[in-house]
Amino acid sequence: xxxxxxxxxxxxxxxxxxxxxxxxxxxxxxxxxxxxxxxxxxxxxxxxxxxxxxxxxxxxxxxxxxxxxxxxxxxxxxxxxxxxxxxxxxxxxxxxxxxxxxxxxxxxxxxxxxxxxxxxxxxxxxxxxxxxxxxxxxxxxxxxxxxxxxxxxxxxxxxxxxxxxxxxxxxxxxxxxxxxxxxxxxxxxxxxxxxxxxxxxxxxxxxxxxxxxxxxxxxxxxxxxxxxxxxxxxxxxxxxxxxxxxxxxxxxxxxxxxxxxxxxxxxxxxxxxxxxxxxxxxxxxxxxxxxxxxxxxxxxxxxxxxxxxxxxxxxxxxxxxxxxxxxxxxxxxxxxxxxxxxxxxxxxxxxxxxxxxxxxxxxxxxxxxxxxxxxxxxxxxxxxxxxxxxxxxxxxxxxxxxxxxxxxxxxxxxxxx
Numbered sequence: 001x002x003x004x005x006x007x008x009x010x011x012x013x014x015x016x017x018x019x020x021x022x023x024x025x026x027x028x029x030x031x032x033x034x035x036x037x038x039x040x041x042x043x044x045x046x047x048x049x050x051x052x053x054x055x056x057x058x059x060x061x062x063x064x065x066x067x068x069x070x071x072x073x074x075x076x077x078x079x080x081x082x083x084x085x086x087x088x089x090x091x092x093x094x095x096x097x098x099x100x101x102x103x104x105x106x107x108x109x110x111x112x113x114x115x116x117x118x119x120x121x122x123x124x125x126x127x128x129x130x131x132x133x134x135x136x137x138x139x140x141x142x143x144x145x146x147x148x149x150x151x152x153x154x155x156x157x158x159x160x161x162x163x164x165x166x167x168x169x170x171x172x173x174x175x176x177x178x179x180x181x182x183x184x185x186x187x188x189x190x191x192x193x194x195x196x197x198x199x200x201x202x203x204x205x206x207x208x209x210x211x212x213x214x215x216x217x218x219x220x221x222x223x224x225x226x227x228x229x230x231x232x233x234x235x236x237x238x239x240x241x242x243x244x245x246x247x248x249x250x251x252x253x254x255x256x257x258x259x260x261x262x263x264x265x266x267x268x269x270x271x272x273x274x275x276x277x278x279x280x281x282x283x284x285x286x287x288x289x290x291x292x293x294x295x296x297x298x299x300x301x302x303x304x305x306x307x308x309x310x311x312x313x314x315x316x317x318x319x320x321x322x323x324x325x326x327x328x329x330x331x332x333x334x335x336x337x338x339x340x341x342x343x344x345x346x347x348x349x350x351x352x353x354x355x356x357x358x359x360x361x362x363x364x365x366x367x368x369x370x371x372x373x374x375x376x377x378x379x380x381x382x383x384x385x386x387x388x389x390x391x392x393x394x395x396x397x398x399x400x401x402x403x404x405x406x407x408x409x410x411x412x413x414x415x416x417x
Contacts, residue, residue, distance in 0.1 A: 018241075045232055047225060077111065080109025095142055097114075120144065149211040159260055168199055181195050213269075218255065225253070246286055249281065298387065320363060321363065322398075323362070362401070368394070371383075
């Protein structure tokens, strides 16, 4: 059984690495084609987190490896920014692969080798040569990412490490977004090498299984991100975003994962418990928002005036009198606030004596069952139903002698018993 420390490292992977202040920890040797703008925007830019975590993982691999040389293939090296985040080490041998190798920043990053490559074809690298393959924001541009991932697996040594980051969507949306992107591509609306698909966490788990890679961890990027946002100067804000990404990898703009090449087909992909979570984690924030909305609506409803209060406000003309019967079960203080109670329901006759005295000015709140019982006795009062509502499983009536309302006898006949 895995230790608690191992569980934390797999479930919350970024927490094992200290946060660095990018202005002090990144090689900004010119030309770097704009990297310094991002680095100097804030101390811990979430946009640069894609390079930070990959660099820390590569450094760990070099430190723990028994080999004299650790071969790192940067699949999609472009400007060479990944290498600028890794502390210089003679143990690391960097090979950059890309379709275009002419960026000045790439030359200034000083890769040991650079090789032009089309990632939609066989990679121009021998089998089992790489200790690490890192690829950040490349796979979303590929026509067949599954085939490219199998090529990655081919060039990795046994137990070699694969580090990748891509845009992400929740599983139900990723497929829809992929179809839309590919439709734009067919219509010629996408720029060359534009995005062709969106990835979901379950899709990455399946691709790893098919390619013989064992997933070590998969995590999202952030809860909220904006370049230059002042909170990105604070470590707690970065850790909060990393915690969110670990719990809900679908709900950020990027997903990062670490996987190792395995010779055991049964160990490839994702363990059943992780697979279950990756399949449904996207729904947890939806349910949380729905629950909070339900609580909010309940709180709003609890502040609304009681129906009787509305009726009092509607009828009040300075002369109207409202009374309620104490055995009617009205427990809501909002209903009683402006209503003078009768002394006892057994004295309900008092209410009808009041009717004779006050006439149309009097309104009495009474249970429907009591009203029906007294109807047989006091039909001569010509009572009318001024209002009605249901509460605590009972129906309540507001009776008056105002003739514009439905007569109690007619109302009783119309209501199913």
